[in-house]
Each structure stands twice: as C-alpha cells, then as structure tokens.
Amino acid sequence: MSGGVTCELVAWAAARVDWLREGLLGWFERFGRCFPWREPGRSAYEVTVAEILLQRTTAAQVAQVYPDFLRRYPAWDSLARATPAELEGVLRPLGLWRQKARALQRLARSLEERHGLMPETRRELERLPGIGPYTASAVLAVVYGQAEPLLDANLARLLGRCFGLSQTLSRSSRRRLLQALALHLVRDERSLQVNWAALDFGTLVCRPRRPLCPCCPLRSACAYALLLEPPATPSAGAP
DNA sequence: ATCCGGCAAC
DNA sequence: GTTGCCGGAT
CATH class of the missing domain: 1.10.340.30 (Hypothetical protein; domain 2)
Structure with missing residues (x-):
C-alpha cells in the first residue's frame, strides 16, 4: 500500500538517476545559461x-x-x-x-x-x-538552499522520457513517480546546480518537440531515445 | 492552426 | 478537476 517506489526508488532507478545527475552537471558546465x-x-x-x-x-x-x-x-x-x-x-x-x-x-x-x-x-x-x-x-x-526539486514541465518531460513513463499511467501515479525521481535527483550537495541544469537541458536539448536526441549526452540511458533510434543496423560488410 | 506553460478561480 | 490568463514557437 505504501508503494515503495514512491518513497524509495528501487536500486536500478536510483543508480540511473545518479548517472543522469552527473550527465546533467557535466552538460551544464559547458552549456548552462546565466540569468x-x-x-x-x-x-x-x-x-x-x-x-x-x-x-x-x-x-x-x-x-x-x-x-x-x-x-x-x-x-x-x-x-x-x-x-x-x-x-x-x-x-x-x-x-x-x-x-x-x-x-x-x-x-x-x-x-x-x-x-x-x-x-x-x-x-x-x-x-x-x-x-x-x-x-x-x-x-x-x-533562497534557503534546500534540496527541493524544481519539478516543472521541463524536469517532468526529461524524467518521463528517460524512464519511459507510460502515458497510460494515471496522473497521480505519474506525479508520484516523477516526484520520487526528482527528489533523488537533487539529493546532492549541488542540488541547485542540478535543478538549473535540468531546466536548461529540458529547454535546450530535451525540448517538447523535436528533441535533440542524436546529440543528447543522456541518450544511452534514455528510453525515449532508444525507442526512436533505429536499432543499430549491422553494417553492410559485417559477418 | 496547434502546442507550450503555474496558479487562481470556478 | 476544469478553465482562463498571454505571447512565443513551431
């Protein structure tokens, strides 16, 4: 009833979020925006x-x-x-x-x-x-430096795509899953940088339409990118 | 012409 | 839980 995933992510999901965090921070160092x-x-x-x-x-x-x-x-x-x-x-x-x-x-x-x-x-x-x-x-x-996820449409889209969250999930299920993933994502000393990275990334790379999957540094861990990409066609001369 | 986006009011 | 608010992007 307590729905483990909503409070505590299963290990594979937590590890994937850890990987996404590092990817986002690396991307942000080069391409993050200043406001x-x-x-x-x-x-x-x-x-x-x-x-x-x-x-x-x-x-x-x-x-x-x-x-x-x-x-x-x-x-x-x-x-x-x-x-x-x-x-x-x-x-x-x-x-x-x-x-x-x-x-x-x-x-x-x-x-x-x-x-x-x-x-x-x-x-x-x-x-x-x-x-x-x-x-x-x-x-x-x-303002207060808390590790709060800024779960706006950008972060929701990013996580939804990476984890391949089905559209058939109920809104409340989707919300809870996203909240759990986002919480884990910003559970870090650099939580504010992670948040800003995710927002910029969602705007510039993981855009609502025509996302830049081919040059996305997170594509290898993204369900959406893997779904779209042609399954690596064996080259013509391959055995 | 349609999609995108937080909150308040309904 | 649905609708209205406003422009920009596609």
Whole structure:
C-alpha cells in the first residue's frame, strides 16, 4: 500500500538517476545559461519576483524586463505602492501581464503585513497569493538552499522520457513517480546546480518537440531515445 | 492552426 | 478537476 517506489526508488532507478545527475552537471558546465536571478546573493525578494515572472513564461522574455523591474521596484514596499497601470506596462512584454501584475501586488501587500519577511516553510509559502507548489519549491531551493526539486514541465518531460513513463499511467501515479525521481535527483550537495541544469537541458536539448536526441549526452540511458533510434543496423560488410 | 506553460478561480 | 490568463514557437 505504501508503494515503495514512491518513497524509495528501487536500486536500478536510483543508480540511473545518479548517472543522469552527473550527465546533467557535466552538460551544464559547458552549456548552462546565466540569468540575473541565478546570481549568488540575490535577496528573497529578487528571487521570488523572478519566479513569479517566470511562471508560464520563457526565461528569455523575463530577462528583458527583470533589470528594469528591479530598478523601478527594488523591494516589496515599492511594489505594493506601484501604480497598477505602470506595473502592467512593465509586464506587458511577458504576456499574462494582467494576472502577473495582480499576483505581484497582492503578494507584495501580503509580505508588507509580515514586515517583508519571507516564510521559510512550504505550508506558509503556498498560502501567499501567486505562490503555488512550484514557486514555493523554487523559493525553498534558491533562497534557503534546500534540496527541493524544481519539478516543472521541463524536469517532468526529461524524467518521463528517460524512464519511459507510460502515458497510460494515471496522473497521480505519474506525479508520484516523477516526484520520487526528482527528489533523488537533487539529493546532492549541488542540488541547485542540478535543478538549473535540468531546466536548461529540458529547454535546450530535451525540448517538447523535436528533441535533440542524436546529440543528447543522456541518450544511452534514455528510453525515449532508444525507442526512436533505429536499432543499430549491422553494417553492410559485417559477418 | 496547434502546442507550450503555474496558479487562481470556478 | 476544469478553465482562463498571454505571447512565443513551431
């Protein structure tokens, strides 16, 4: 009933995740992306704002408005007092600007009530407007250095493909499996690097469409790549 | 023309 | 649990 795999991965899966982690870290050293919100020493405010801006939005778009956003609204109080029209204007290039403006301002006002102090538990974080499970994980991981998996669509796709998770799995089964795999993946001193590696890798290599399997460094351990690749045809002259 | 993407509201 | 929010990518 407790479903062992959801709490503790079987050995072969754990070993495969360990291998994936090393592959991702190696790839990240060469091809990982740099973003201002990944710079060390960013405040809870700067990190949280970035994560809200990034919800259902590409990093490249967010990078274009982020510096200006921080210049105009350097802390929760200035954001709380922002003119909605100006705020929406700054966010317009991102799309979802009406929703993001509203969420950011409601969040800023909630945090002012807490004297700008960010909660340190998932439970408290998820009570804040605009902060759901993913963004709470991001704050725990980036601000507080916890080994929390950033299980967004990128990491879910990456793990789903590598482990060949069947589409016939129920959503809850799939979720639990992904959660267990992701937890093991970031159970490491370099958990934040692993998370960022997975997100970049999911965007640049293990893309939703036309993934770059032929040059993927993880393909030898990937069910999806093995399924797609033609089974090594014996060369013409082979015995 | 369709896919992609976190959260809140319904 | 389904739908709406918005643009960009394909």
